[in-house]
Amino acid sequence: MSIAMIAAIGKNRELGINNDLIWHFKEDMAFFRQTTVESTVVMGRKTFESLPKALPKRRNIVITRDSDYKAEGAEVVHSPQQAMELCENDKVFIIGGATIYEQFLPYADSLYLTEIDADCPTADTFFPAFCKTDYHRVFLKQSEENGIQFSFVLYQKNK
Numbered sequence: 001m002s003i004a005m006i007a008a009i010g011k012n013r014e015l016g017i018n019n020d021l022i023w024h025f026k027e028d029m030a031f032f033r034q035t036t037v038e039s040t041v042v043m044g045r046k047t048f049e050s051l052p053k054a055l056p057k058r059r060n061i062v063i064t065r066d067s068d069y070k071a072e073g074a075e076v077v078h079s080p081q082q083a084m085e086l087c088e089n090d091k092v093f094i095i096g097g098a099t100i101y102e103q104f105l106p107y108a109d110s111l112y113l114t115e116i117d118a119d120c121p122t123a124d125t126f127f128p129a130f131c132k133t134d135y136h137r138v139f140l141k142q143s144e145e146n147g148i149q150f151s152f153v154l155y156q157k158n159k
């Protein structure tokens with residue numbers, strides 16, 4: 001199994017506000033889709049509920065402590081370990097939110113981060129701090145929308 005994480009983050013690692021994204025850039029959405037399509041996506045219950053529906057053309061796995069939880073179009077598990085067991089032969093993308101990135105960080109061999117050159121003082125969820133010297137940084141591309149610059153960067157964990 002390979003585990004990658006994918007997130008769009010602000011200058012202070014801001015991820016979300018009021019259970020929604022802070023920034024909605026078309027190119028970032030397209031990159032997310034292209035990168036994760038045909039793979040398995042693992043997410044927390046709150047992130048799942050922030051989506052209009054399960055993500056198409058991907059195996060969707062939702063983590064919750066609620067043993068009765070039902071998620072249309074998704075498989076439900078009750079711990080990160082259970083998620084990893086269920087998709088041990090898959091190419092897995094951890095797609096958030098903050099609590100799930102935090103718990104999977106030690107297991108992820110790569111991080112696809114859209115680094116947005118903006119901040120959001122009212123953000124309420126943040127990507128975990130990570131030690132950049134533990135990773136090899138690969139710059140993928142630069143973009144701009146609505147006057148805001150953002151970079152697509154891949155961090156590959158040193159072996």
Ligand SMILES: NC(=O)c1ccc[n+]([C@@H]2O[C@H](COP(=O)([O-])OP(=O)(O)OC[C@H]3O[C@@H](n4cnc5c(N)ncnc54)[C@H](OP(=O)(O)O)[C@@H]3O)[C@@H](O)[C@H]2O)c1
Pocket residue numbers: 006007008009014015016017018019020021022043044045046047048050063064065066077078079080095096097098099100101103125
């Ligand atoms: N910028 C980005 O790229 C990006 C990506 C994804 C999400 N987001 C944003 O992040 C925010 C949501 O993040 P969040 O941290 O609040 O929520 P979350 O991580 O999506 O979901 C949290 C929920 O996951 C379940 N959970 C977490 N750890 C668990 C464990 N060990 N065992 C069982 N269940 C567990 C619990 O569900 P129950 O309460 O049901 O038990 C918990 O309440 C939103 O604003 C969203 O838009 C941003």
